[in-house]
Amino acid sequence: MISKNLQKQVYNAVKTVPKGMVTTYGEISQAIGLKSSRLIGKILSLNTDFKSIPCYKVVKSNGHVSGYNQGINKKIRLLKADGITVKNFKIVNFKEKLFKFSGK
């Protein structure tokens, strides 16, 4: 189990991502103050509470969409709904869609 405090930090970070933007596990981990992306994936997997946490905005650093308990297909669909173009499980213009917390 992950400390709820960690989860809370992850949720906060994900919610900070503006519409039409996505983020990566690495960015979130940095935003939390860690350097490991694995924690993020695990925490999100424990919750997958897409009602409150838009974890569909979280993708891999290379722009490849992965990880979604509800189904990767669903995640892509949600991304498209946010204005993100996904092509063959990859985000188009990923760099332009990537939102960096880097900072505060």
Next chain:
DNA sequence: ATATTGACATTTA
């Protein structure tokens, strides 16, 4: 204390 695992990232070859 160590070993394993997890929706991963980065570097090197």
Next chain:
DNA sequence: ATAAATGCCAATA
């Protein structure tokens, strides 16, 4: 391009 190795944090056995 892919494959292998290393790093990293937290929880569990």
